[in-house]
Amino acid sequence: MNTALNQYAAAYPELAAAMPGQGLSWLQQLRADAFTQFASHGFPSPREEDWRYTNVSALEKKAFNPVSAATTSFVDADCLKQYQLADAWSLVLVDGRFDARLSNIQGLPDAVQVMAMAEALQLHAGQVASYFGKAVDTAEHGFIAFNNAWFTDGVFVHIPAGQILAKPIQCLHIVTQEGSLATTRNVLVLGDHASAQWVETFVGADVGYLSATVTEAFVGQNAELTAYKVQCESAKAYHFGGLYIKQARDARCIQHNFAFGGLLARTDIRADLEQAAECELNGLYLGVKRQHIDNHTRINHVQSHATSRQLYKGVLDDRARGVFQGRVVVAEQAQKTDSNMSNRNLLLSADAEVDTKPQLEIYADDVKCGHGVTIGQLDEKSVFYLQSRCIDEATARNMLTFAFANEMVDKVTLPTLKALLLQFLLKHFPQNSYVD
């Protein structure tokens, strides 16, 4: 075992004794296997193809530790307001633990189950067991193993068949303490024909911490999920988050991934598509200073007639580095697959960098698959055109960059979230005023 990992592994036995799901043999087994896997392999290494561009060795040098429940600091409800959607049912996780006091699920239909993962493991263990680890397993990579072994809490959401939720459910992850490790595990289930909007927001105090999270989502037949991830971690934080979606026949899923924060941030999004499922993945990453922002997508076309669309846009400034690796795998029986993947990058400084790697793996013969990548600077013709219309150069560049990024915010259908994201963009590109 890598000696650097000792600090995580050495601390584990004591931590494990206090983790949720003690009495559950399936979970204990899963944790033990995950720990063994992590203890021998550690965090992913740049030698792994999927981690070539993102070196996580910094995590091994620092020791991030879970915060014990007792020391969880008070989070001001006012401070949450800037991230909390006014029109959503909200679930708040502070330093890796569900906080009932800050959460609000008033008016949620009775048939919908929403609770802390720790509680779900006590009250509905059988139900959790039928989903937990079914969308992603320990073998995926080091952070999944780590999450399986280390998770302290999360949320469990079950929306029964036919249930259409009028309001979105927001899961707000907050980390408040320097050096802390917040490892959360969420399970989201939509029964057949159900419909829901799911927003995961990640924020933190202006300190260094590690936020490691995994969400498994199961979208039933003909069900519809609109999922958002808004990653606004502290500029000193490490963020590793995965969303693993299983879409049943005819299920529809649109996922919007906004990666704004973190010193080093990586998001993995995977969707497995059964027959005629539809999947749309949209992403926007904005990197400044020395940020490293990595986004990985993978769409598995398992059965025929499914469609997938991906559009990821990146804006990198200063010395920031962006990574996009998108993989579409079309299985032999997945005939009539219709898939398109596009990644467009705007580099605003000579020191900014992006590594982009779209991959198609096609084993079926009757498919329509395309992909495209662009990496470029702002179009000088456009800059001049705006200047010739009285706009100064700096503002012109800002307008064009804002317009490039705003295309992704424009796709957001949830008005409150859209407004919040727009605020963020305007702060990021300050010379813009917005008129509608």
Added chain:
Amino acid sequence: MLSIKDLTVNVNDKKILKGINLEVKAGEIHAIMGPNGSGKSTLAHVLSGKSGYEVTGGSVTYQDKDLLDMPPEIRAREGVFLAFQYPVEIPGVSNVYLLKAALNAIRKYNGLDEVDAMDFLMLVKGKVKALEMDEKFLYRAVNEGFSGGEKKRNEILQMAILEPKLCILDETDSGLDIDALKIVADGVNSLRSPDRSFIMVTHYQRLLDYIKPDFVHVLAHGQIITSGGPELALELEEKGYGWLEDGQVAA
């Protein structure tokens, strides 16, 4: 208003403009004609400050100021407007947003407050109507997916709102159908005033039928080889440029 003296310009070390002389007084309309590749758009671009052009000699004075010394946006705020031969598409920036930003930039430059939102809308809608454009164009991204003629009309809309002092129209007539040409020409004519001047680059007499120029110049091989009144355009329409380029230039 505008005085161009012995202007020489290189593009990528190639001489494109080889000594242009042109005097434009307030209220005048000058038409510039000439063969493809002779340097008409180059002249228009140099006047509006596009980069990539190296001025190797001569001067341009605009309202007693050195025009070449100003960055493009200052020229624009000072009243120089170029209606592009090939207007640029700007995805993600709506027409109305650009119009407002541009107008406010001028107002700020002139020490005025930002335009009132309602006043602005009234102004824009009035101009849109005059140019017989659909109001929907206001909310579309600048020129994105516009047809050739729609782009040209949009340039005139911008001009009508910004009310420049020196309007440079680079082949605004190309790509316009007959009805559109008339509408655009009406738009231009309604802007005519004793303190506003126009330089119109065109290949066709038909624009000049609607907007009668005071002077017609022929630009060939980077020089103005002849100048005259409106009748010169008619002559060119009939004879082409060959007789001029063969050296039979009237002194």
